[in-house]
Amino acid sequence: MTRRIRFITEYDGTNYVGWQDQPNGTAVQELLEKAVFETTGEKTTVQGSGRTDSGVHARAQVAHFDTEARMAADKFAYALNTRLPQDIRVLWSEEAPEGFHSRFSAKYKQYRYAVQTGPHARVFTRNNALHCYSKLDFDKMQRAAEAVTGEHDFRAFMCKDTKMENTVRTVYLSEWRREGEMLYYNVAGNGFLYNMVRILVGTMLDIGAGRKGEEAIAEALTGCDRNFAGATAPAKGLTLWRVRYADFDTEEILSKL
């Protein structure tokens, strides 16, 4: 009997070409598929809630695979971890209900982008935050972030080479938090275009540093023109933070681990 197993995976993206297979390096998906094969003997596709780019991290990526194996569903987390490198972990696994699909069933995704301010790039955030020398005006960045909330055509915040019919997305949460010399941008929505979060962050950093006016985000949203937006912020500051479905929420599960 084929069952669908869904799981939460955490990874440090530093050493990977991203979630999905690329010709030039190792993908997280590839190592998960290898771990499933070594566990069950089955060649299978591990389907994620979405791709993450090269260098992007995940605190809570959701994925699923189908299997004939009879192992108790919650034991897959342990079995896969014995076959994964230390920078990829499966934190939880269970049998998915009928019709569940990690990508198509996702209702809400949250990302966090970390910026480290201050004169020197710090050691313990070197792989997970962008170090920014410029003085940043936090209030301006916060007001710019507020303009992102709601339903918009985010075409201006998409990598130019991407082909995508529908570029309208709804953003539920868009705010900066300050903790000492760290700044965190938290953004949640029903979906994100390719590079969207990194271009939003790049634009807000331009606003914070005074290279662009506060209205730049609103203008780019209205004008639908990539040229209005700022540069794409580096991948290493970005982390897939949370994914929600009708019947479960990674945040709730992680809080009970």
Add this chain to the structure above:
Amino acid sequence: MTRRIRFITEYDGTNYVGWQDQPNGTAVQELLEKAVFETTGEKTTVQGSGRTDSGVHARAQVAHFDTEARMAADKFAYALNTRLPQDIRVLWSEEAPEGFHSRFSAKYKQYRYAVQTGPHARVFTRNNALHCYSKLDFDKMQRAAEAVTGEHDFRAFMCKDTKMENTVRTVYLSEWRREGEMLYYNVAGNGFLYNMVRILVGTMLDIGAGRKGEEAIAEALTGCDRNFAGATAPAKGLTLWRVRYADFDTEEILSKL
């Protein structure tokens, strides 16, 4: 004119054989001395507040060196960082007052040991915390930690091969903190014997897991016998957290960066 420059350095000990030169790998001190040489052209000794073992980290190690170079003292931090790898940073530098010595003038040193509990070793703490599968009784560990406070002969908590005349030390702070699935042991004193913090942690983990009774710490302190204490906890969980002198405190400086 020779000046003494003192500085705060932060490092990830994962890739180093410790603070001090060893035959079999790269030491943090060695890379700092090389960076000073590349900056000033002078061969000099970089003297730290104390050695850290292979794999041990520092959030705030203090060190000094002597130089004839005329560079403004606060600029050394920037100059050294351009010559250091990303996992070693100099966060601050200034001219030391007459008679200052990073080791002999230190009044107070604080270490933190991080333990990650829960079923799976997590990705983002893999190099800086010990993952502990066992269920740990937090209250027992806290009570054991209290017994460490005060002036004691810590001979039982010293690596057996160490030769040391005076093994009496005063511990000012010894407590566990819980944050989600992380447990942090904070310990501060006027000095520490070789491996002392790691043996204290090893003993308290034995107590928390029920492998030793709560009285094990007090008995080892009274008996002065290494065999009463537990195993040496792995280096990677340990971080040199704070050093204080009569005229400055790393914590105060870091809070203003």
